[in-house]
Amino acid sequence: MVIKVGINGFGRIGRVIFRTCLQHPDIELSAINDPAIDIEYICYLIKFDSTHGKFKGNISHTENEITIDERTIKVFREKLPPSVPWQAAGVQYVIEASGMFTCLQKASGHLASDGVKRVIVTAPSIDVPMIILGVNDNKLNAEQKVLSCASSTLYCLAPMVKVLEESFGVTEGFITSIHAMTPSLKPLDGLCLRGKVKSLLSR
Numbered sequence: 180m181v182i183k184v185g186i187n188g189f190g191r192i193g194r195v196i197f198r199t200c201l202q203h204p205d206i207e208l209s210a211i212n213d214p215a216i217d218i219e220y221i222c223y224l225i226k227f228d229s230t231h232g233k234f235k236g237n238i239s240h241t242e243n244e245i246t247i248d249e250r251t252i253k254v255f256r257e258k259l260p261p262s263v264p265w266q267a268a269g270v271q272y273v274i275e276a277s278g279m280f281t282c283l284q285k286a287s288g289h290l291a292s293d294g295v296k297r298v299i300v301t302a303p304s305i306d307v308p309m310i311i312l313g314v315n316d317n318k319l320n321a322e323q324k325v326l327s328c329a330s331s332t333l334y335c336l337a338p339m340v341k342v343l344e345e346s347f348g349v350t351e352g353f354i355t356s357i358h359a360m361t362p363s364l365k366p367l368d369g370l371c372l373r374g375k376v377k378s379l380l381s382r
Contacts, residue, residue: 180205181204181205181206181207182205182206182207182271182272183207183209183268183269183270183271183272184200184206184207184208184209184270184271184272184273184274185208185209185210185211185212185263185265185268185270185272185273185274185295186200186208186210186211186212186273186274186276187212187213187260187263187273187274187275187276187277187280187289188212188213188275188276188277188278188279189211189213189216189221189224189276190276190277190278191361192276192278192301193211193213193274193276193277194224194225194228196274196276196301197211197225198231201236201247201250208250208252209252209253209268209269209270210252210253210254210255210265210267210268210270211245211252211253211254211255212254212255212256212257212263213256213277214256214257214258217256218240218242218243218245218254219240221240221245221254222238222240222245225238225245225247226238236248240254243255252268253267253268259288260273260275260280260285260286260287260288260289260291261288261289261291261292263289263292264292265289265292265294265295266292266293266294266295269294270292270294270295271294271295271296271297272295272296272297272298272299273289273295273297273298273299274299274301275289275298275299275300275301276301278301278302280300281300281302281303281304281305281307281327282304282305282306282307283304283306283307283325286298286300286304286307286325287324287325290324290325296324297323297324297325297326298324298325298326299325299326299327299328300325300326300327300328301327301328302327302329302330303327303329303330303333304327307325307326307327308323308325308326308327309326309327309328309329309333310326310327310328310329311328311329311333311334311337311338313338313341314337314338314341332354332356332358336354340352
């Protein structure tokens with residue numbers, strides 16, 4: 180059965196999810212919402228990616244739709260989750276990748292759109308259940324409408340810790356995470372203090 184997916188937020192994570200959806204036969208990417216960038220720039224970001232290279236498909240667009248190899252994707256520019264007309268694209272599952280609506284109350288705003296069954300948050304949350312496949316996915320249940328897939332760091336760490344815990348037991352642990360620069364970090368000295376290119380940030 181094919182499921183219809185919408186992506187809220189077309190940053191680094193949103194674009195990776197975009198490419199993944201196009202490669203998955205059981206997923207139909209139906210809509211993208213991002214108030215910060217227009218449709219022309221969305222197409223540019225699809226075509227050229229510093230990590231994944233140039234997009235090989237054919238891309239064109241109208242005022243509010245992108246066509247990729249005869250597949251049409253609606254584009255919205257709403258600021259708040261309840262305002263996004265996901266129902267216009269038949270979206271059933273919303274991937275909340277903006278990084279702004281991570282708490283349960285804000286992420287649940289996507290459920291206001293008719294037809295949306297679930298919301299998956301792509302960042303850690305203070306009150307949304309965080310599920311990591313192979314670690315605690317036994318806690319999934321049909322009543323949960325909003326889920327978080329935690330952080331990239333935790334997704335890498337948790338499976339290894341689970342093996343150590345089950346095999347030997349873990350009393351205490353420390354990790355060091357080396358992370359690429361994100362858009363919020365500035366490469367030069369400025370109001371955000373020292374330029375982050377020469378900094379190691381403890382987490």
